[in-house]
Amino acid sequence: MLDINFIRANVDLLKTGMINKGEKDTNIVDKVIEIDEQWRTLVHEIDTKRSEANTRAKQIGALMGQGKKDEAQSIMKETSALKEEVKSLEEKLGVLATDRTELLYRIPNVPDPSVPVGHSENDNVVFSTWGEPLHHDWRKPHWDIAKEHNWIDFERGVKVTGAGFPFYLGGVARLQRALINFFLNAAAERGYEEMQAPYFVNEDSARGTGQIPDKEDMMYTVPRDGFFAIPTAELPITNFHRDEIIDAAVLPVKYCGYTPCWRREAGSYGKDVRGLNRLHQFDKIELVKLVHPDNSAQELELLREDAERLLQALELPYRTLLMCTGDMGFTQTKKYDLEVWSPGQQRWLEVSSCSNFEGFQARRMMIRYRDEDGKPKILHTLNGSGLALPRIVSAILETYQEESGKVRVPEVLKPYLGNNTYL
RNA sequence: GGAGAGAUGGCAGAGCGGUCGAAUGCGGCGGUCUUGAAAACCGUUGAGCCGAAAGGUUCCGGGGGUUCGAAUCCCUCUCUCUCCGCCA
Numbered sequence: 001m002l003d004i005n006f007i008r009a010n011v012d013l014l015k016t017g018m019i020n021k022g023e024k025d026t027n028i029v030d031k032v033i034e035i036d037e038q039w040r041t042l043v044h045e046i047d048t049k050r051s052e053a054n055t056r057a058k059q060i061g062a063l064m065g066q067g068k069k070d071e072a073q074s075i076m077k078e079t080s081a082l083k084e085e086v087k088s089l090e091e092k093l094g095v096l097a098t099d100r101t102e103l104l105y106r107i108p109n110v111p112d113p114s115v116p117v118g119h120s121e122n123d124n125v126v127f128s129t130w131g132e133p134l135h136h137d138w139r140k141p142h143w144d145i146a147k148e149h150n151w152i153d154f155e156r157g158v159k160v161t162g163a164g165f166p167f168y169l170g171g172v173a174r175l176q177r178a179l180i181n182f183f184l185n186a187a188a189e190r191g192y193e194e195m196q197a198p199y200f201v202n203e204d205s206a207r208g209t210g211q212i213p214d215k216e217d218m219m220y221t222v223p224r225d226g227f228f229a230i231p232t233a234e235l236p237i238t239n240f241h242r243d244e245i246i247d248a249a250v251l252p253v254k255y256c257g258y259t260p261c262w263r264r265e266a267g268s269y270g271k272d273v274r275g276l277n278r279l280h281q282f283d284k285i286e287l288v289k290l291v292h293p294d295n296s297a298q299e300l301e302l303l304r305e306d307a308e309r310l311l312q313a314l315e316l317p318y319r320t321l322l323m324c325t326g327d328m329g330f331t332q333t334k335k336y337d338l339e340v341w342s343p344g345q346q347r348w349l350e351v352s353s354c355s356n357f358e359g360f361q362a363r364r365m366m367i368r369y370r371d372e373d374g375k376p377k378i379l380h381t382l383n384g385s386g387l388a389l390p391r392i393v394s395a396i397l398e399t400y401q402e403e404s405g406k407v408r409v410p411e412v413l414k415p416y417l418g419n420n421t422y423l
Numbered sequence: 424g425g426a427g428a429g430a431u432g433g434c435a436g437a438g439c440g441g442u443c444g445a446a447u448g449c450g451g452c453g454g455u456c457u458u459g460a461a462a463a464c465c466g467u468u469g470a471g472c473c474g475a476a477a478g479g480u481u482c483c484g485g486g487g488g489u490u491c492g493a494a495u496c497c498c499u500c501u502c503u504c505u506c507c508g509c510c511a
Contacts, residue, residue: 048480050479060491062442
């Protein structure tokens with residue numbers, strides 16, 4: 001959610017940003033300003049009337065105290081009429097306020113000037129590449145390797161739960177456990193505090209990070225208790241400080257957390273979903289930062305580097321994309337995607353997405369910091385994966401496979417896997 | 424799951440239906456004193472919204488109601504605590 005005052009002062013900038021993000025309808029901006037105008041006028045009117053009513057109520061109190069009942073009675077009569085008036089105006093105000101909020105929720109964040117303008121993923125800019133993508137013919141996709149070793153059981157996953165809920169066995173189960181530990185330790189070294197978060201959140205939290213409204217279809221729900229299964233640890237971790245004011249001196253606040261993530265992925269079919277490419281449940285380590293608004297641009301670069309470091313440590317070739325305006329999403333001002341090379345599939349797989357939301361999320365969640373002047377102000381939030389497991393597993397199985405079919409353990413993971421050479 | 428008690432400012436803790444945005448204490452900040460610090464003393468110290476400002480308005484767990492007037496009364500929801508039951 002953007003600040004209505006920012007919207008009022010930056011109509012053109014906002015509309016340009018919206019068009020660049022692929023929104024067709026920018027009239028919503030004029031509409032929200034118009035409704036806000038009505039809202040302000042009405043607030044003023046109501047406040048004035050309430051002020052009057054409050055004054056009279058106090059007069060009545062004073063008169064009653066002096067025993068002047070008759071005078072008090074006559075003021076009471078006038079006041080009840082005033083009260084009716086206020087009540088009907090308040091109803092109007094409520095409607096305006098709801099409309100205003102709904103419109104505000106539908107206005108996307110403004111892209112940072114450094115973001116390339118573009119319509120689709122084809123306009124994303126390759127920011128950097130690391131390592132040499134492998135192109136050997138004999139390399140198999142991970143689903144074949146996993147089958148040979150009985151490492152992943154998709155079929156029984158279907159039986160027990162459904163498609164997209166595989167079982168991991170033996171070497172890959174251990175590999176995932178090792179990756180979780182490695183990622184968390186690496187994050188701790190970079191100053192992120194480890195957090196074990198709830199796997200379900202309530203509606204307020206889902207609203208805070210922006211899954212509600214509009215994106216609730218991505219989440220599994222527990223209707224009886226009003227919970228949502230988290231699609232990413234971003235939800236519980238970012239909402240941790242919801243409705244709080246944080247001392248500026250402790251910024252930046254950095255958290256990391258491992259959780260399973262559940263996504264319904266409704267409507268995604270085809271060959272992209274083969275193997276581990278797209279699952280309904282997967283594991284991820286998430287990095288979250290709450291920062292001073294002056295530093296968020298810088299903090300995004302640091303966050304990206306923290307994520308990239310992990311791929312470098314695993315010696316997996318990858319590339320970093322700077323997402324263009326049309327492909328970056330509703331809530332971000334700037335976003336980098338990290339894509340690992342999958343030699344068995346001969347394609348890039350997204351394993352991390354590092355985003356700056358500036359005040360967009362924090363404003364919804366009312367996460368503020370107290371500056372030197374003592375006034376609470378909205379802070380900036382960022383998050384990034386560090387990293388998502390399944391595609392890393394794919395990349396490891398495919399990159400570290402030998403022609404014999406064995407899979408080597410990446411050097412950096414050996415301490416986590418009994419110093420074994422092979423998985 | 425059953426029975427009872429409760430939810431007030433950063434924390435603790437008062438609060439008869441009428442000058443209560445809320446006593447008091449602690450903490451925080453500023454000052455006096457001190458070579459410095461502590462102690463003591465004085466002052467100050469919640470948030471949202473409207474407004475250029477003056478000022479106004481809203482908020483005492485959430486929502487609704489009674490009343491001219493609600494932190495105070497009623498309904499409801501949520502949460503916390505105590506006891507019982509169950510349990511990793």
